[in-house]
Amino acid sequence: MRHGARSQRVAVVIPAKDEADRIASTIRAARAIPHVDLVLVVDDGSEDDTQHVARRAGAVVVRHSVNRGKASAMETGASVAAMRDVEGAPRRLLLFIDADLGETAVATAPLVPPVLEGRADCTIAVLPPQPGAGGRGIVTGLARRAISQATGWSPTQPLSGQRCLTREAFDTATPLSRGWGVETGMTIDLLVAGFTVQEVPCDLRHRASANDLAGQIHRGKQYRDVALAVSARKVRGVRVPPTRRGDNPAKQRPGRPYRAWSEASVTSAGEASDSPGTRTDDGGTEV
Ligand SMILES: O=c1ccn([C@@H]2O[C@H](COP(=O)(O)OP(=O)(O)O)[C@@H](O)[C@H]2O)c(=O)[nH]1
Ligand SMILES: O=C(O)[C@@H](COP(=O)(O)O)O[C@H]1O[C@H](CO)[C@@H](O)[C@H](O)[C@H]1O
Numbered sequence: 001m002r003h004g005a006r007s008q009r010v011a012v013v014i015p016a017k018d019e020a021d022r023i024a025s026t027i028r029a030a031r032a033i034p035h036v037d038l039v040l041v042v043d044d045g046s047e048d049d050t051q052h053v054a055r056r057a058g059a060v061v062v063r064h065s066v067n068r069g070k071a072s073a074m075e076t077g078a079s080v081a082a083m084r085d086v087e088g089a090p091r092r093l094l095l096f097i098d099a100d101l102g103e104t105a106v107a108t109a110p111l112v113p114p115v116l117e118g119r120a121d122c123t124i125a126v127l128p129p130q131p132g133a134g135g136r137g138i139v140t141g142l143a144r145r146a147i148s149q150a151t152g153w154s155p156t157q158p159l160s161g162q163r164c165l166t167r168e169a170f171d172t173a174t175p176l177s178r179g180w181g182v183e184t185g186m187t188i189d190l191l192v193a194g195f196t197v198q199e200v201p202c203d204l205r206h207r208a209s210a211n212d213l214a215g216q217i218h219r220g221k222q223y224r225d226v227a228l229a230v231s232a233r234k235v236r237g238v239r240v241p242p243t244r245r246g247d248n249p250a251k252q253r254p255g256r257p258y259r260a261w262s263e264a265s266v267t268s269a270g271e272a273s274d275s276p277g278t279r280t281d282d283g284g285t286e287v
Contacts, residue, residue: 001117010112010164011038011081011092014059015073019099020048022207024057029105030097031058035112038092040081041099042073050099060084070161071182078170091167098161100207107203111164114198120257121169121195124155124187125162125202134211139222143184146230150239151191151260152246156199159183159222169195180222181229188229191260192238198257 012030016023023041030039041054045067054061062080064073078094085091093115097108114120143158161183165173172193177185190197209215233239246262 008035008090008116009037009092010035010095010116011040011084012036012095012097013074013077013081014039014041014054014097014099015044015070015077016041016046016050016054016099017044017067017070017073018046018048018050020046020050020053022100022102023050023054023059025102026097026099026105027054027057027059029101029103030095030108032106033095033109033112035093035116036095038081038084040077042077042080044068044070044073069179071176071178074182075174075176078174082167085167093164093166094170095164096161098206101162101204104203104205108162108164110200110202111162114200114257115164115166119196120198122163122165122186122190122197123200124157124160124183124197125204126157126199127160127162127202127204127206130206130208132210133208134215135209135219139219139226142223142230143226146184146226146233147187147191150188150230150233152240152242153187153191153197153258153260155187155197158187159226160199162202162204165190169193177225177229177232179225181225181227184226185229185233188233188238191258192240194259194261196257196259198255200255 014026027039030036039059041059041061043051043061043063045064051061051063062076074096081092095111097105108125111123111125114123140159144154147158148154169190173186173189176182187197209218240260244262244265246259
């Protein structure tokens with residue numbers, strides 16, 4: 001069990017752009033997750049009533065006056081949550097969830113115990129098949145291959161945004177990759193820095209992108225942002241060298257923690273001895 005785990009609390013951070021329809025039920029569900037004592041919504045320049053609906057539902061709300069993208073909203077949320085950490089108490093775990101989960105958001109609860117108990121530094125939700133989803137696995141495949149090439153880990157759902165992580169892990173992964181590249185970049189950075197990542201099945205429903213024009217435009221933006229996050233890391237040589245990799249990728253499955261470096265390469269928890277860099281600054285490469 002992680003030191004101080006019994007008293008450790010969780011901040012739920014919800015990036016939200018034009019989510020007035022679903023944000024209230026998502027917040028109510030998030031408040032019911034054990035250990036959660038702060039639900040924070042970052043209204044990312046919404047043109048609808050998201051901020052007021054969220055406040056009425058009991059969340060702490062901060063707002064970007066202009067839309068800055070999901071990754072920026074996550075960074076803002078984490079900063080505001082840090083201001084609310086209590087001196088002398090363990091720093092809150094961060095549980096990032098999307099605003100469109102509605103009442104199923106409570107099903108992200110299984111992401112917390114592995115991190116609270118020190119079995120993983122970051123957990124990632126694996127969703128069941130979503131009604132109406134129209135993707136063909138192109139962006140997912142790009143992200144999965146890139147993570148696998150950089151770290152040896154082949155996640156089931158590399159784009160999943162429902163993630164619980166320690167403050168230490170989050171700080172290591174910042175600045176985050178822009179926009180829709182955030183999940184892919186974060187996973188690579190955490191594994192390269194020596195942290196342990198675990199996928200956890202969660203019975204969630206979200207507003208899946210259909211196979212229509214809006215869905216294809218969304219996937220186009222996802223593809224662009226994932227490709228930028230990946231190329232920024234390739235340029236910097238952010239990877240775990242194949243000869244230093246630990247866990248056998250053939251044994252990977254949701255529910256099993258993954259650590260990219262072999263035991264011999266790791267000096268202490270979370271510190272890879274010859275990691276090419278525990279922090280990636282994408283600022284100059286990504287737009
Ligand atoms: O510019 C944006 C776009 C999206 N979002 C939020 O990011 C989350 C994920 O977005 P979405 O559900 O549209 O994407 P998906 O996960 O389905 O690809 C949601 O809570 C959005 O409201 C955001 O904060 N800023
Ligand atoms: O929009 C989608 O259908 C995919 C991305 O498109 P692809 O099907 O990979 O071309 O991404 C969504 O599905 C993922 C699950 O595989 C989720 O993890 C993503 O959050 C979601 O955007």
